[in-house]
Amino acid sequence: MDTILQCPVCGNALHKAEHALVCSSRHSFDIAKEGYVNLLMSGKPGDQKGDNKEMARSRRDFLNKGFYSPLAKAVSGCIGSLTRKGDNVLDICCGEGYYTEFAAKSHEREYYGFDISKNMVRLAAKRHCGASFFVANIASIPVKSESVALAFHLFAPFREDEFARVLKPGGTLVTAIPGKHHLYGLKEVLYPEPYYNDEKPPQADGMKLHDQIRVRAEINLSSSRDINALFQMTPYYYHTPTEGMKRLEQREALSTDIEFVLLMYQKS
Numbered sequence: 001m002d003t004i005l006q007c008p009v010c011g012n013a014l015h016k017a018e019h020a021l022v023c024s025s026r027h028s029f030d031i032a033k034e035g036y037v038n039l040l041m042s043g044k045p046g047d048q049k050g051d052n053k054e055m056a057r058s059r060r061d062f063l064n065k066g067f068y069s070p071l072a073k074a075v076s077g078c079i080g081s082l083t084r085k086g087d088n089v090l091d092i093c094c095g096e097g098y099y100t101e102f103a104a105k106s107h108e109r110e111y112y113g114f115d116i117s118k119n120m121v122r123l124a125a126k127r128h129c130g131a132s133f134f135v136a137n138i139a140s141i142p143v144k145s146e147s148v149a150l151a152f153h154l155f156a157p158f159r160e161d162e163f164a165r166v167l168k169p170g171g172t173l174v175t176a177i178p179g180k181h182h183l184y185g186l187k188e189v190l191y192p193e194p195y196y197n198d199e200k201p202p203q204a205d206g207m208k209l210h211d212q213i214r215v216r217a218e219i220n221l222s223s224s225r226d227i228n229a230l231f232q233m234t235p236y237y238y239h240t241p242t243e244g245m246k247r248l249e250q251r252e253a254l255s256t257d258i259e260f261v262l263l264m265y266q267k268s
């Protein structure tokens, strides 16, 4: 069976065999029991730097409760309006696969998702949503050039050269930036002088920003578990002074705005 995946060793197309993906030069990549494939060539999966297993599960459990469903609906809406059945859709740095599964349940497409973290990809594959998940580095995405109709990219490193390469001419990159009020309620607890976010669209050579959608909602968290899960998902987790962390630990409820600007770039 054909896929859009290419061999990370020689660049030839990968075909699906019984328990592996193989190329014509006989490089072979086992399909793990959960159904994902490790196509990461250089270095080890990025689990030592990023989220550990427990953080990956905590992220999954938080997202599964639907707190970020307004964003998932908006991304899925873009897929519905900008692609057709049979098109390839790629979730770049898919994490534990929440957004891929949400979209796959709404629109029948050929979904692919990758992340450098094996812990994340394993959880994504366990969703069994029909998508093909693989471990890979965004610096060298093992996907054929000009094979993807729409790629979405949420809260991860930005590599416009690779995004532009994998997209078909006229294809769309959907990416999100935090909106002005995003998580302001959380920042009010963490910092004596919270600030609003700047909304800066990333530069994307070879692609043109042609549309944007604002997503804003209030979320109400009613357990310290959910509050901590949200906190761990944010960059503030790594930069907050101890006093702010202590204030947050004492909270058993938290209401905050979430706000995103979904940007659509078109490849010319």
Ligand SMILES: C[S@@+](CC[C@H](N)C(=O)[O-])C[C@H]1O[C@@H](n2cnc3c(N)ncnc32)[C@H](O)[C@@H]1O
Binding pocket: 046, 050, 051, 092, 093, 094, 095, 096, 097, 098, 114, 115, 116, 117, 120, 136, 137, 138, 139, 153, 154, 155, 156, 157
């Ligand atoms: C903040 S998480 C976002 C995950 C997912 N898009 C979501 O919104 O739930 C960032 C993700 O980027 C992944 N990541 C970081 N550097 C990467 C790289 N060089 N290549 C592929 N994935 C990477 C991390 O492993 C992590 O899962």
Ligand SMILES: [Zn+2]
Binding pocket: 007, 008, 009, 010, 011, 012, 023, 024, 025, 026, 027
């Ligand atoms: Zn090969």
